Amino acid sequence: MPTPPIDPADAPRENPATREGYHHGDLRAALIDQAEAVARTKGPEAVTMRALTRQVGVSANAAYRHFADRAALVQEVTFRAQAAMARAMDAARADLPAQADGAAHLTAVGRTYIEAARAEPGLFRTAFTEPADLELSADPRAAGDSGLTPFLHLADALDRMVADGSLAAELREGAEAPCWSAVHGFSMLVVSGPLRSAPAEVVDALVARTVATAVLGITQAP
Numbered sequence: 001m002p003t004p005p006i007d008p009a010d011a012p013r014e015n016p017a018t019r020e021g022y023h024h025g026d027l028r029a030a031l032i033d034q035a036e037a038v039a040r041t042k043g044p045e046a047v048t049m050r051a052l053t054r055q056v057g058v059s060a061n062a063a064y065r066h067f068a069d070r071a072a073l074v075q076e077v078t079f080r081a082q083a084a085m086a087r088a089m090d091a092a093r094a095d096l097p098a099q100a101d102g103a104a105h106l107t108a109v110g111r112t113y114i115e116a117a118r119a120e121p122g123l124f125r126t127a128f129t130e131p132a133d134l135e136l137s138a139d140p141r142a143a144g145d146s147g148l149t150p151f152l153h154l155a156d157a158l159d160r161m162v163a164d165g166s167l168a169a170e171l172r173e174g175a176e177a178p179c180w181s182a183v184h185g186f187s188m189l190v191v192s193g194p195l196r197s198a199p200a201e202v203v204d205a206l207v208a209r210t211v212a213t214a215v216l217g218i219t220q221a222p
Contacts, residue, residue, distance in 0.1 A: 028066040030056050032076045036123070039077050044126040047074055074130055079141035081127035085116045086144030089153045102161030103215050109153045110183045110211040117187035118203070124191060128184060154179060158218070167219055175218045182214035 034056050035047045049070050053063045067073040092108040117124040136142070137151035148156060158175050161167035167175065189195040190203055198206075 027056070027058060027062060031063055031066065031073060032080070035073055036077045036080055039074075039081075039126040040120060040122045043122045044074060044077075044130050047077070047126075049073070071131070074126065075132065075136075076141075077123075078127050078130055078132060079139065081120070081123040082142035082150055083144060084120075084123070085113065085127065085150050086142065086146070086148060086153065088112050088116055088144075089148070089150060090144040090146045093153070093157075101164050101166060102157055102159075103166055105160050106154075106157035106179065106215050107211055109150075109157050110179065110214060111207060113150065113183045114187050114190070114207050114211070117191050121191040124187065129188075151176070151180075161219075168221075171218065171221065178218055179214050182210055182217075186210045 031052055034052050038046050038052070038055075047070065049060060049063055049067075052073070053060050056063075063073075089109055089112045092112045093105055096104055096108060138149055140147070142149040143152070154176050158167065158172060158179070162169050162172050186195075186206070190198075195203060195206070
């Protein structure tokens with residue numbers, strides 16, 4: 001008696017963990033991709049190893065063969081998010097006139113930081129609110145095509161201001177901190193603070209004022 005054909009709905013489903021690709025590093029990439037997708041829509045706090053392994057279809061033990069812990073996985077998403085912002089800064093600065101001064105470059109960097117937060121709040125929070133040492137701010141994995149990370153874009157713009165005389169050399173040291181604080185603080189007000197429901201045109205005006213104030217502020221002696 002011939003064996004009846006198997007209904008596709010009843011066919012056994014392949015476990016992704018057993019696929020050949022996962023034995024050659026694809027699982028690591030799949031976990032990072034899934035973590036990035038979760039962070040984009042729900043923020044970094046939603047990225048958990050238990051949920052990710054379930055979504056990808058593997059055991060937790062399989063995931064821990066690629067990442068020591070959740071922090072190691074989230075760090076990879078952080079690098080991706082920072083690299084995306086760095087590429088946006090590359091583009092914003094490339095659009096400036098050839099004769100643009102350092103202040104114009106610093107303005108482009110600051111505006112791009114805030115606009116990236118507005119466009120991708122989940123990834124922004126993953127990139128800049130997850131614990132990470134400042135030494136990782138220059139990591140090549142967080143860089144754009146120019147080789148500059150967001151932090152290095154900031155430093156480069158400040159160096160340009162010293163070179164063109166708009167920022168006194170004695171005020172250069174540590175100037176990254178007030179600039180970064182201004183745009184990051186404003187970004188958090190927009191992403192998850194009291195400005196999150198403000199009309200876009202109001203936020204646009206406040207972006208311009210915040211960045212302009214930061215650029216002017218660093219030129220003043222404390």
